[in-house]
């Protein structure tokens with residue numbers, strides 16, 4: 001195509017054909033209204049949707065992506081039916097399984113502005129305002145936890161990546177190269193989240209020695225046994241390196257004795273990491289702060305705003321006390337970045353994470369915090385702590401065997417009437433879970449604790465209030481009655 005007139009004609013044609021990618025005001029308004037209406041319809045129903053919907057989204061399979069577009073009038077019903085109403089209703093008040101979050105509305109609006117502007121938030125130079133919102137959120141959380149002024153962090157996609165960033169920072173801080181991995185020791189409990197196992201493997205540390213420290217009756221790490229193990233490991237010529245504490249384990253919600261672990265880490269010059277992906281934000285409350293005492297002494301902390309700050313999925317966070325190993329682990333550069341001035345006074349997300357281009361994650365968290373202030377978040381978290389105690393007392397009255405009193409907002413319990421064997425009790429609890437899933441008022445998940453099939457009630461959504469917990473208690477009572485009728 002050397003004839004310039006032909007080139008120009010072809011370009012015109014291509015421009016016209018690609019025009020739908022850039023809708024004008026009228027089309028934007030219509031599309032936005034249709035989407036916003038679907039969002040409103042969903043939220044109006046949220047209290048009444050089944051907490052788990054057995055639809056598996058098969059309708060999507062009959063609607064493959066084709067050459068020609070399909071109007072929103074046709075797509076929105078498809079999305080409502082086969083996407084939004086398929087599987088767990090994680091935004092519903094009755095979603096009490098795994099670790100709920102909720103997804104506050106103003107975050108979605110923040111995401112809208114972030115995506116419409118498509119601000120680049122990888123490097124301060126490219127989006128100073130965007131990066132500032134992120135760094136101010138991180139600063140605010142570090143202050144709330146009581147971490148020192150030099151603390152640096154990153155907004156990640158979730159707790160798993162945040163844990164990975166913490167682990168590689170700990171590796172750099174101790175100068176661990178391939179040859180020394182087999183003599184390095186990691187201390188954790190059986191309750192550690194599997195994302196930390198993954199992180200160690202991804203970071204090339206799977207040959208490190210891993211010591212599973214026994215837990216007490218409330219599933220917390222035994223600090224005395226940790227101290228003994230470290231002494232024994234040193235005597236055996238090994239190098240104690242990393243202590244993994246939990247600010248709320250996923251299985252049982254247990255908070256390790258963080259202050260005692262911090263003492264040991266300090267004395268033994270180990271890196272102290274606290275995984276607070278579930279429970280970290282309870283530090284925004286007075287009661288939570290007491291439970292989490294010692295978190296402020298961690299070398300690194302992970303929190304999940306999409307759990308205990310109620311944001312939509314896609315928001316994790318890592319805070320690291322000493323920025324040097326964090327930067328060292330993630331350093332990089334290329335000729336194509338030569339125009340970017342180096343501004344040592346500003347932390348760029350790309351310098352402290354594996355990512356370069358990334359979603360502008362600050363707006364979805366900065367906007368609701370600015371708009372509402374911290375107060376309603378603190379109130380909701382206090383409410384969850386109290387609701388967990390309320391549930392704990394009442395589920396025991398229903399005749400369930402309960403686990404330890406909740407450290408945070410997670411209660412473990414099981415149906416185990418006198419005279420049943422372990423296998424019988426396990427089968428009954430499995431049937432309770434299935435009964436609840438079919439019933440649909442609430443969604444619970446379970447775990448195995450020392451071979452016992454155990455139910456978990458996790459109260460963490462900002463939409464879950466006392467009436468939902470009462471519904472849960474009623475549903476559990478009915479599930480047990482159904483079980484007894486056979």
Ligand SMILES: *Cc1c(COP(=O)(O)O)cnc(C)c1O
Pocket residue numbers: 099157158159160161163193195248249250275276277278304316
């Ligand atoms: C959820 C969770 C993680 C993993 O976080 P994601 O955001 O799901 O990647 C890590 N640790 C704990 C304690 C968790 O509860």
